[in-house]
Amino acid sequence: MKIRVALLDDESLAIEELKSMLNAYGFIEVVATFTNPQEALDKIPDLEVNLVFLDIQMPGMSGFEWLEKLDNAPEIIFVTAYDQFALKAFEVSALDYILKPVNTDRLSEALERIKKRLKPDNDQAHKLSIDKRIFIKDGEQCYFVPLAEIFLLESVGNYVRVYYQDKKPLLHKSLNYMEEKLPDEFFFRANRQHMFNVTHITNINPYFNSTLQVELKNGIKVDISQRQSVRFKDKMGV
Known part of the structure; x- marks a missing residue:
């Protein structure tokens, strides 16, 4: 099963660079890219993505503000040039926090985390019954x-x-x-x-x-x- 990924960053070049890096991983499918936070907010809920790579500082709406508006958010990996937001990122349950420019080894480490998080096992494959x-x-x-x-x-x-x-x-x-x-x-x-x-x-x-x-x-x-x-x-x- 491929992991369905969306990218949100106001810089088109940053999106193209990250998309190119992700295309090297056979288990990753980049299903959508966005430079406009509102467009991403409108479309991502219908795309059934497992993971969003999310910039933080964007005009009009920060990555944190965007995440607050999204119901049933998928897993989030923040990708940013600034290290001062790391604590807040993990307070909102981000899977990972990667600094730009993205390093291949660092990206691989983050993707291993998402593979483990989404990997079904005997406990996760079934819902609990209400009498448990x-x-x-x-x-x-x-x-x-x-x-x-x-x-x-x-x-x-x-x-x-x-x-x-x-x-x-x-x-x-x-x-x-x-x-x-x-x-x-x-x-x-x-x-x-x-x-x-x-x-x-x-x-x-x-x-x-x-x-x-x-x-x-x-x-x-x-x-x-x-x-x-x-x-x-x-x-x-x-």
Whole structure:
């Protein structure tokens, strides 16, 4: 299986150089390139890409601002001439951070990471059933958490805050990973930061710009992005 890749950089030359380097890897397929962040924002959700190489400093919209607007983001590798954004990059769960000019060895290292991240194994190939429990070790505390009791998952950098009962331990997995593992009929991705259990909803309310807001049993309110609101309405028949 080839890894589907998109490139976003306001410099055409940088895109052509990176694309040429990526073409040397047989498991990589560059399916789209963009110099305009808004165009990429409009088109990437329909391209089913696994990975985006993303510049940071672009006119009109930074790479971080662009990422905030994208629902269900694929894996991200930042490619930039500036090293001062590295910490923030990993706070938003970037897979890697490469400095320009891109070095072949450094690129190969990053691509090995994406291969390992996307490689299916016996655990990742199947969804968990709702009657299962997951084990969470948060510091010195250990938790066996029934999936049915989880009402909210919140992205915290490369980790996930799991809300159930009156507890909220930190799980050392990404929200994208949990989205792949949790059963779709119960858990819904509201936006880049949140996923909730639909069985714990008490209210669904209209929100800004045709979006929705759900209220969960504990009173927590979660905003659903515009794109995901459309999917949620289809899913729930509202």
